Amino acid sequence: xxxxxxxxxxxxxxxxxxxxxxxxxRFWDRMVPLIIVVIGILMVTWPDMSTRAANLLGVGRxxxxxxxxxLIGLLFLMMTxxxxxxKVQWRVTxxxxxxxxxxxxTATTEPHQSEDxxxxxxxxPS
Amino acid sequence: xxGESQAAVPGRAQPASQSSFDGGLTEAPSIFVVxxxxxxxxxxxxxxxxxxGTGHSVVVVDDCSRDDTGLIARRYPxxxxxxxxxxxxxxxxxxxxxxxxxxxAGIVVHFDADGQHDPSDIDRVIRPLLEDQADLVLGxxxxxxxxxxxxxxxxxxxxxxxxxxxxxxxGVWLSDAHNGFRALSRRxxxxxxxxxxxxxxxxxxxxxxRQKGLRIAEVAVRxxxxxxxxxxxxxxxxxxxxxxxxxxxxxxx
Numbered sequence: 001x002x003x004x005x006x007x008x009x010x011x012x013x014x015x016x017x018x019x020x021x022x023x024x025x026r027f028w029d030r031m032v033p034l035i036i037v038v039i040g041i042l043m044v045t046w047p048d049m050s051t052r053a054a055n056l057l058g059v060g061r062x063x064x065x066x067x068x069x070x071l072i073g074l075l076f077l078m079m080t081x082x083x084x085x086x087k088v089q090w091r092v093t094x095x096x097x098x099x100x101x102x103x104x105x106t107a108t109t110e111p112h113q114s115e116d117x118x119x120x121x122x123x124x125p126s
Numbered sequence: 127x128x129g130e131s132q133a134a135v136p137g138r139a140q141p142a143s144q145s146s147f148d149g150g151l152t153e154a155p156s157i158f159v160v161x162x163x164x165x166x167x168x169x170x171x172x173x174x175x176x177x178x179g180t181g182h183s184v185v186v187v188d189d190c191s192r193d194d195t196g197l198i199a200r201r202y203p204x205x206x207x208x209x210x211x212x213x214x215x216x217x218x219x220x221x222x223x224x225x226x227x228x229x230x231a232g233i234v235v236h237f238d239a240d241g242q243h244d245p246s247d248i249d250r251v252i253r254p255l256l257e258d259q260a261d262l263v264l265g266x267x268x269x270x271x272x273x274x275x276x277x278x279x280x281x282x283x284x285x286x287x288x289x290x291x292x293x294x295x296x297g298v299w300l301s302d303a304h305n306g307f308r309a310l311s312r313r314x315x316x317x318x319x320x321x322x323x324x325x326x327x328x329x330x331x332x333x334x335x336r337q338k339g340l341r342i343a344e345v346a347v348r349x350x351x352x353x354x355x356x357x358x359x360x361x362x363x364x365x366x367x368x369x370x371x372x373x374x375x376x377x378x379x
Contacts, residue, residue, distance in 0.1 A: 090321060093213055097221045100187070100207040104225065 008057070012072060020079055029080050036073035040066060155232020155312070157182040157252060160222030161204075162215050163239035167193040174202040176245040177237065185226055186239070187218040195239075205229075215306075216327030220320040227315055234315040236308040243307050247347040251309045254343045261314040261340035262331070264300060265307030265347035273348055291369060298332040300344060307347050314340050326371040 019028065043050040043066050050062030057065065159182050163170055170186070177184050184204035188196040190212040199206045207221055219236055226234050233255055237243050247265065254260040267273045268285075277285070285304060292303035308331070310318065318334045320327045335342055 093217055096210050096213060097217070097224060100209050100221055101225050101228070104205060104207045 016076065016079065020083065024083070033073055033077055036069055036076075039069060040073075043069075155256070156230055157233045157235065157248075158222075158226035158229065158231040159184045159235045159237050159248065160219060160226060161186045161237050161239045162189060162218030162222060163187065163191065163195050163199065164189040164212065164215070164218070165191045165193050165195060166239040167191070167195045167198055169241045170195050170239050171198050171201075173237075173239050173241050174199060174204055178202055178204065180245050180248055182235070182248065183226070183229070183231070185222045187222040187225075189213060189215070189218045214322075214324040214327075216320045216322045216324055216330070219327060223310070223315050223320075227312065231315070232312050234310045234312075236306055236310075238306045241352060242349050244348045244350065247307065247345075248309075251307060251345050251347065254345065255309055255311045259341070260343035261311045262318075262335045262342045263309040264302070264342065264344050265305045266300065266302035266344045267305060267347060267349040268301040269344060269346035273346055276349065276351055278351060292329050292332065296329050296333040296336060298336050298342060300332070302344070303332075304328050305347070305349070322371055324367070324371060 043053075043062065047062055050065055052062075054060065054062045054065040159177055159180075161170075161173065161177070161184060163186055166173075174184065174186070184202075186196075186199040186204050186206045188199065188206060188208040190209045196206060196208055205225070207225060209218065209221065223234050233252055235248055235252065237245075237248075243265070251263050251265055254263045267277060285302065289300060289303040293299040304325075306328075314335065317338050317340065318331055320330060322330045332342070
């Protein structure tokens with residue numbers, strides 16, 4: 001293992017964590033996968049380029065390099081998707097909260113009123 | 127301090143009730159007890175019976191139970207809110223807290239629906255708030271030997287390790303990291319927003335309290351372990367999930 005490999009891995013992971021925790025932006029969320037895709041296309045179109053780049057970095061074959069890049073790109077994509085999911089979950093939670101409070105505030109004194117408001121949610125898998 | 131409270135209507139949003147705190151020049155804070163409930167039809171009645179006796183306002187948050195929890199709760203003079211789907215204990219607590227604050231709560235108490243907590247401990251838990259000694263008060267079953275002796279053995283090591291994990295991740299070292307009995311001042315209830323819907327809220331509350339410079343205090347409480355509570359328990363897998371949630375929550379926006 002050439003010294004550059006663990007160094008790069010460490011740098012990349014560090015950058016990823018830094019980005020995900022502090023520096024999120026819509027621009028880079030889309031730019032990074034795009035850059036990786038472009039690099040991927042270039043590598044495939046000019047195979048020699050990948051071999052030379054690979055050797056420079058201490059990786060055996062160009063294919064290996066492409067694999068590593070793809071892996072990083074995928075992981076990045078997964079993390080951004082996960083982050084989006086959390087955001088959506090929070091919005092849904094806040095909405096449900098507002099609904100529950102609204103229903104409680106507008107409840108009438110009828111003892112037989114149905115428990116469900118205007119939005120009984122059907123969570124069953126379709 | 128006289129004030130007529132409206133006739134309690136079952137199921138309907140209750141107006142703020144006055145506490146029995148006498149002394150001090152300022153108005154007594156309205157105390158709201160938030161009870162998150164999910165499928166607790168067997169215990170919710172007894173729990174609410176005990177709480178209603180304290181005279182404090184009670185807010186039950188039915189986390190979309192599939193049984194009669196909501197129906198039973200509505201028979202008591204308490205406010206009952208219902209989530210359109212199950213979101214977790216943390217979310218239920220936050221909903222109840224937001225509602226209580228809107229109703230003018232000066233103090234918000236978190237109280238379990240399954241009968242593990244004792245309503246007579248409420249006065250003890252809120253005292254540090256009334257005396258302005260703390261902003262967040264946590265109940266602990268490990269402060270008095272009498273309380274900790276009742277803790278089942280197999281739960282004890284799990285709870286102890288939870289204390290360590292919690293301490294490492296939040297920087298707040300308690301004697302009981304996973305006790306649902308809490309009291310928050312209005313300021314704490316406003317500033318601490320529970321975003322973790324599941325069980326991770328216990329640590330999240332501590333983390334936010336520490337970050338926002340709130341004063342934290344612990345008070346001894348009794349925890350009643352009925353057979354029901356022991357059977358319910360919390361599986362080990364939950365602990366792993368909580369750990370993951372905490373780590374992820376800290377690092378992923």
